[in-house]
Amino acid sequence: MQDINYINHLNAVLEQFAKDERLNPTHISMYIALFRFWNYLHFPETFHVNREEIMKLSKIGSKSTYHRVVRELSHWEYIVYMPSKNPFKGSSVKMFKFETSSKPPRVHYNPKSNTSSKQALVSKNKRNKTIINKINIEKGRKPKDEKDVLEFFKKEKSTETEARTFFNHYQSVGWKLGKVPIQDWHALAKKWMLNSKSFAAEKEKQNLMTQSQNKDKHKATDHLHTNRDKNYNQPL
Template sequence: MNYIKQLNSFYNKIQNDPQIAPCQIALYNALYQCWNKQRFADSITIIRDEIMRLSKITSKSTYHRSMKLLHNNGYIIYEPSYNSYVGSKVHIIDLTKTSEKQKNTQSKNGQAIGTPMKRGSSRNDKPMETPIKTPIEPLYKHINNKTINNSNCLYTQAEIFMKKNKKIQSKNEVNQDGLVKVEMTQKEKSSAKKEKGIIPTLEEAKSYFLEKGKSTIEAEKFFYYFESIGWLVGGKTKMKNWKAAANNWFINSVEFSKAKNYAAQKPLDTSPNKRYDEPL
């Protein structure tokens, strides 16, 4: 056997075999090396560990799967031995014969196609016609068959765009009207609060203080004090009725004037010239 033709026919065959992967190629080369060492015998005995080491296959499942695939696809004949002391047997199939048979069949088919018509054959005997493949219709056929007028499409697009702009403008106008109304209502509310008399003017405070028999200076003190603190009662809550706050101001001012008129007690005299015959 010519081992070079064997390897060439192996690589020619795996080109058309989609199931063969690098693992199977490495395994076949390892088997081929053992076959070469055993002088190309009809069947060779192999040891799994040795073949796995030569083929660089580390997984046992990958080894058995690759061996089974080579056996099923006609590269080898694998006879496993389920005895750990006896090696398995492998028969390398001669691929050169199969490749020659394929070449012969291809050459015969080529001659049969290229042979001229014999004299005895009638004209009615027509040669075999190869089936004409009907072209596959594209999925977008329904789109290509439509007659579309680009001018109409542009016109309709412009109309849709103008309608959308009109809707947006009308919405903006409505929103602006709503904002103006809200601002007007807020101004009306603020003016209504002022009309209710929550925050007085200086003239209103002076007139109220004069009605109660107080001076305008006290009215100015009252007005400017609460104006500085933002018309808050106790520095926290907003004032609800300034007249009630003014009445409270009157009461506090009277008590403050009493405390001011109170004469402080004289300090005790502890000097050495003190007269003890005088009362304290």
């Protein structure tokens, strides 16, 4: 049995994981499962592993994935994997002492031996970016609530009435333009405010024109008025 400081060892190996770009979650899960088994056996120099048990602990459902990952961990010197050809005797594993190991694992990048791991990382990063972009799009499609709209209209120096009118209108149609979901409600709100100002200006212009026409009409009508007290006996 070896004298292993549980916390120091895990801290050291987790630091190594953070630096090693070859690893994906499956490698880490496998290592933690092996470490748990090693700890349960009180840290022997080597120990036999039960594949089904390790797969269960590491949440790995494929035998081919299990063999690939354990061999990669061995190749990258996180463990030493010693496969057994005897069906009645399990394979053996040796765990390096990370806290005091005289031969710590080397962190390097070898594209030939790491194609699958690199693809897994790229795929995961791409998936994460897609999810983040989707979340950002969803956030911009519609406001959180009416208060969100009121604050935005106030910031743009518009009125509370316009804000409530805008919110109630698009809330009633499910924040869609026809059948198409709104992509950016802020941009739509700004367009609404511009249209509202243009409409108000046009309405004011129409009112002024109407008032002017009414005045002209009133003047014309005044010219047609006759004096009822006029004396028609007077000579022209």
